[in-house]
Amino acid sequence: MARAYLDFNATAPVRPEAKAAMIAAMDLVGNPSSVHSEGRAAKAAVEKAREQVAIAVGCKPVEVIFTGGATEAAMVLDRLPGNPGVAVQGTAHDCLWAHRSDSADNASVYAMGLANSETGVIADVPRKVDGAWQVGTQSFEYLLLDVVQAIGRVPFAFGWSGADMALISAHKFGGPKGVGALILRQGIDTAPLTLGGGHEMGRRSGTENVVGIAGFGAAIEAAMSDLEQGKWARVEKLRDTLEAAIVAEAKDTIFVGKDARRLPNTACFAAPGWKGETQVMQLDLAGFAVSAGSACSSGKVKVSRVLQAMGYDDVTASSAIRVSLGPDTTEDEISRFTDAWLARHEKFRARAA
Structure with missing residues (x-):
């Protein structure tokens, strides 16, 4: 795929x-x-x-x-x-x-x-x-x-x-x-x-x-x-669809900035205790490119200074990933991503229980 x-x-x-x-x-x-x-x-x-x-x-x-x-x-x-x-x-x-x-x-x-x-x-x-x-x-x-x-x-x-x-x-x-x-x-x-x-x-x-x-x-x-042509309005709807699908099945997920004015393409969320870099690697193997923190800090396993500045504790800050969409992102890609993330989240919760 x-x-x-x-x-x-x-x-x-x-x-x-x-x-x-x-x-x-x-x-x-x-x-x-x-x-x-x-x-x-x-x-x-x-x-x-x-x-x-x-x-x-x-x-x-x-x-x-x-x-x-x-x-x-x-x-x-x-x-x-x-x-x-x-x-x-x-x-x-x-x-x-x-x-x-x-x-x-x-x-x-x-x-x-x-x-x-x-x-x-x-x-x-x-x-x-x-x-x-x-x-x-x-x-x-x-x-x-x-x-x-x-x-x-x-x-x-x-x-x-x-x-x-x-x-x-x-x-x-x-x-x-x-x-x-x-x-x-x-x-x-x-x-x-x-x-x-x-x-x-x-x-x-x-x-x-x-x-x-x-x-x-x-x-x-x-x-x-x-x-000017409004292409990012469609992207924003896809982003909202992604977040809705995740929160419906993983209600403990924390969405950063969800109630604030945001870029139309960006979703940042955390499942506390599930390391962000672990999620990135698992999703990469499943065929999805996402990030944990800023790309300029890639390769550095550290707690997000941005999330700390926003008041999140170290566990939450180190568990966040960022999914950022583009004008050509498709509904199918979002559907496949949410399925992949939720499947791996379920396994994480089972191990943590």
Whole structure:
């Protein structure tokens, strides 16, 4: 029986539009920094993608800085003037936590994820009052939004968010791996992410990944088309069907964030005592690709920091798995998955009795 890929939050399959754009870009001989015809052709491919990204995320093309991914883009937190302290949302991705200051009380930057990769929970963007971002009792000069999981799945516009910075990664919506972008509000002065020849408007030196960037632009354009056509509404119904089938037979299952606003494709649930990594391995053998925690922490057997931050105990946090659907996920795949999970859950309960 064919495998079912249910790990879209880790990475999405490359879209046909992205493949076509990358194949075409492979025939571009020139360096985008060269002034001859070949160089200008490569530069045009980069600028076309910059325009595609800007339209998709609601920003100006000049605010799009291509990087090797969202993790690299997060380095901007160490490049702001005066090296201000950074406070980080408790459930944020590890790429933000890596820049957290020891003393968050004196921080002037707040970094957060808009949609959580493990749970799908969508956070509220802080309010800006008298020129400062208000988070609880603290005020911050800058706001950085990690919108990696949100782009193409829920409406978002950098302009209306008011944020100063945002992070994007192409492979989450069907682009190639290893390319992303920092969205940096025009007028904010930062040191370059990398030093060298002054590429990307002086923000990130190094010859641009023309092939990857071309795929990035095509993928984000296609992803926004899916969103506008309402394709994720069908996915949300499949996700709800999955959860209903599980809770009907395994009433002790804990669904994380079920009553919160979530991404339409994400189900995170735990059967306390049944290790998440054990479930992932058993389901993999049964033909299903799912995750326990963030893919960036794969191979590390540890309790989910995200679920701990949400108040779950260690037993529950270590027992959770994430099932994340895509636009092409089928009813048959969901039916087969729930049958497989419930069968293995019954065996787990029998052993635990």
